[in-house]
Amino acid sequence: MRQSEENDSGLIGDGRSPLLNEVDSEKRPRQPWLSMAILLIVAAGLLAWGIRSRINAGKSLQAEAAQVAVPAVSVVSPKLAAPAQEIILPGNVQPFISSPVYARTDGYLQKWYVDIGTHVTQGQLLAVIATPEVDQQLEQALSNLDTAKANLALAEITKNRYQDLLKSHAVSQQDADNAVGSYNANKSIVESNQANVKRLQTLQSFEKIYAAFDGVVTARNIDIGDLINSGSSSGAKTDLFHISQVDTLRVYVNVPEEYSQGIKVGTTPYIALAEFPGRRFKGTLVRTADAINATTRTLLIEIDVPNPTGTLFTGSYAEVHLSVPSQFSTFLIPVNTLIFRSAGLHVGVVKEGKVELTAVTPGRDFGNQIEILTGLKPDDQVIVNPPDSLVSGQEVQVVQATLPGDVK
Numbered sequence: 001m002r003q004s005e006e007n008d009s010g011l012i013g014d015g016r017s018p019l020l021n022e023v024d025s026e027k028r029p030r031q032p033w034l035s036m037a038i039l040l041i042v043a044a045g046l047l048a049w050g051i052r053s054r055i056n057a058g059k060s061l062q063a064e065a066a067q068v069a070v071p072a073v074s075v076v077s078p079k080l081a082a083p084a085q086e087i088i089l090p091g092n093v094q095p096f097i098s099s100p101v102y103a104r105t106d107g108y109l110q111k112w113y114v115d116i117g118t119h120v121t122q123g124q125l126l127a128v129i130a131t132p133e134v135d136q137q138l139e140q141a142l143s144n145l146d147t148a149k150a151n152l153a154l155a156e157i158t159k160n161r162y163q164d165l166l167k168s169h170a171v172s173q174q175d176a177d178n179a180v181g182s183y184n185a186n187k188s189i190v191e192s193n194q195a196n197v198k199r200l201q202t203l204q205s206f207e208k209i210y211a212a213f214d215g216v217v218t219a220r221n222i223d224i225g226d227l228i229n230s231g232s233s234s235g236a237k238t239d240l241f242h243i244s245q246v247d248t249l250r251v252y253v254n255v256p257e258e259y260s261q262g263i264k265v266g267t268t269p270y271i272a273l274a275e276f277p278g279r280r281f282k283g284t285l286v287r288t289a290d291a292i293n294a295t296t297r298t299l300l301i302e303i304d305v306p307n308p309t310g311t312l313f314t315g316s317y318a319e320v321h322l323s324v325p326s327q328f329s330t331f332l333i334p335v336n337t338l339i340f341r342s343a344g345l346h347v348g349v350v351k352e353g354k355v356e357l358t359a360v361t362p363g364r365d366f367g368n369q370i371e372i373l374t375g376l377k378p379d380d381q382v383i384v385n386p387p388d389s390l391v392s393g394q395e396v397q398v399v400q401a402t403l404p405g406d407v408k
Contacts, residue, residue: 070395070396070397071387071394071396071397072396072397072398072399073348073350073383073384073386073396073397073398073399074383074384074385074398074399074400075350075381075382075383075384075398075400076333076334076337076381076382076384077378077379077380077381077382078331078332078333078372078376078377078378078380078382079331079332079333080329080330080331080332080378081326081329081330081331081332081371082326083325083326084323084324084325084326085323085324085326086321086322086323086324087259087321087322087324088319088320088321088322089253089254089255089319089320089322090253090317090318090319090320091251091252091253091271091303091317091318091319091320092251092252092315092317092318093249093250093251093271093305093312093313093314093315093316093317093318094249094250094251094252094314094315095215095244095245095246095249095250095314096245096246096247096248096249096250096304097213097215097244097245098218098242098243098244098245098314099212099213099242099243099244100239100240100241100242101126101209101211101212101239101240101241101242101243102230102237102238102239102240103129103206103209103228103229103230103237103238103240104203104206104230105129105131105134105203105204105206105207105228105230106131106133106134106228106229106230107129107130107131107132107133107134107207107228108129108130108225108226108227108228109127109128109129109130109222109223109224109225109226109228110127110128110129110130110207110224111127111128111224112126112127112128112220112222112223112224113125113126113127114126114127114217114220114241115217115220116217116218116219116220117216117217118216118217119214119215119216119217120211120214120215120216120217120243121211121214122211122212122213122214123210123211124210124211125208125209125210126209126210126211126217126240126241127208127209127222127240127241128207128208128209129206129207129208129209129228130207131203131204131206131207134200134203134204134207135204137200138197138200138201138203138204141193141196141197141200142197144193144196145190145193145194145196145197148186148189148190148192148193149190151186151189152183152186152187152189152190154186155179155182155183155185155186155187156183158179158182158183159179159180159182159183161179162175162176162178162179162180163176163179163180206230209240209241211243212243213243213245214245214247215243215244215245215246216243216244216246216310217241217242217243218242218243218244218314219239219241219242220240220241221238221239221240221241221242222238222240222241226238228240244314246307246310246312246314247306247307247308247310248304248305248306248307249304249305249307249312249314250302250303250304250305251271251283251302251303251304251305251318251320252300252301252302252303253300253301253303253320253322254293254296254298254299254300255298255299255300255301255322256297256298256299257292257297257298257299258363258364259299259322259324260292260299262324262325262326263285263288263299263301263322263324264285265285265286265287265288266284266285267284267285267322267323268282268283268284268285269282269283269285269303269320269321269322269323270282270283270320270321271283271303271305271318271319271320271321272318272319272321273312273316273317273318273319274317275316276311280321281305281312282305283303283304283305283306284303284304285301285302285303286302286303286304287301287302288300288301288302289301303320330363330371330372330373331371331372331376331378332366332369332370332371332372333347333369333370333372333376333382334368334369334370334384335365335367335368335369335370336384336385337382337383337384337385337386338360338362338370339357339386339390341357343359344359345359345360345361345362346358346359346360347360347372347375347376347382347383347386348382348383348386348390349376349380349381349382349383350381350383350396350398351381353395353396353397353398354393354394354395354396355383355390355391355392355393355394355395355396356392356393357390357391357392358375358376358380359375360372360373360374360375360376361373361374361375381398383396
C-alpha cells in the first residue's frame with residue numbers, strides 16, 4: 001500500500017522527481033572540463049607572464065651590459081697658472097767682504113788687541129809682532145849704506161880732482177876715466193843699499209798688524225809667543241785673524257735653468273730664516289753670473305741684504321723667495337692625470353664622448369700638481385686616474401667633472 005502511494009506521488013529512488021534527476025545527470029559530467037579549462041587559462045597566463053619577464057630581463061641585461069661596456073671617468077679642467085709665481089730656493093748668507101789677515105814678516109807674536117766679536121775700523125791696530133832678526137838686518141843695512149855713502153863721497157872728490165888736473169894735462173885721460181868709473185860704481189852701491197834699507201824698513205813696519213776695512217773679527221788663530229811665518233820660507237803662512245764686513249750681506253742662490261729667463265737685476269726678493277719665524281728681510285738682486293753652470297744647470301745670482309744692526313749672522317742658511325714672471329701661459333693639473341707611455345708623457349682628454357691621448361710637456365712639479373707647458377687648452381676635460389688600457393678613440397662616460405678652482 002505504501003509503495004503504491006509512493007509511486008503515485010511521483011517519487012523515485014532518492015525521493016526527487018524524475019525531471020531533477022535528469023538535469024543532475026546532465027550537469028555532473030561537465031564540471032571537470034570547466035575546471036581544467038580554468039587551469040589551462042591560468043597556466044597560459046603564467047607562462048606568458050614568465051616569458052615576458054624573461055624578455056624584459058634580457059633587454060635590461062643587454063642595456064646594462066652596453067652601459068658597462070662604456071667606462072665611466074672623472075674629469076678635471078686645467079687651471080691657468082699665475083702670471084708670476086713665487087719660488088723658494090736655498091741660499092747661503094755671506095759677508096760682503098771676508099778676508100783672512102796674514103803676517104808679512106817673520107817673528108813672534110808680542111801682543112794682540114782684538115778678539116772674536118770685536119768690531120774694528122779701518123786702520124785699527126790688531127797685533128804686534130816682535131821681529132829681532134829683521135831689526136838686526138835693518139841695522140846692518142843702515143851701516144852698509146853709511147859705508148857706501150862714504151865711499152861715494154871719496155869717489156866724487158877723486159873724480160873732481162882728476163878732472164881738474166886733466167885740464168892742465170897733469171894726469172892722463174885714463175886716470176880721469178878710472179876716477180869717473182869709480183864714482184859711478186859707488187853711486188850704484190849707495191842706491192842698492194838704500195833699496196835694501198827701504199825693504200827692511202817695510203818689513204819692520206809689518207810688525208804692526210792693522211785692519212784693512214771696517215768689520216767684525218770672526219776668528220783669532222794666534223796667541224802671545226806664537227811663531228809667525230810670513231810664508232817666505234818653506235813653512236805655511238800663519239793666519240792671524242779673520243775679519244768680515246757684515247753691514248751688508250751677500251746671499252748667493254743657484255736658480256734652476258727653467259727659471260733663469262725670469263731673473264732680472266733690480267728686483268727685490270726677500271729672505272726668511274728659521275731663527276726669525278714670521279720675519280722677512282728684504283734684499284736687492286744686484287747681479288747674476290749671466291751663464292748656466294754646466295754641472296748643476298743653474299744660474300748663480302747675488303742678493304744684497306742690508307744688515308746695519310748686525311741682526312743676521314754670516315754663514316746662515318736662508319730661504320730665498322723669488323717672484324719669477326712666467327714667460328708664457330701654463331696650466332696646472334693633478335699629477336694623477338698623467339699617463340706614462342714609452343712615447344712620452346700623455347693625458348687623456350675627453351672630446352665628444354671619446355678619448356684623445358694628448359702629449360704634454362711638463363714644467364715645475366708642485367707635489368700634488370704639475371705644471372704643463374704645452375699640449376693643453378683651458379676647455380679640455382682631462383681624465384683623472386686614467387686606466388692603463390686607455391686608448392685614443394675609446395668611448396667613455398663622464399660621471400664627475402671638477403672645476404678648475406677645485407683642483408687640490
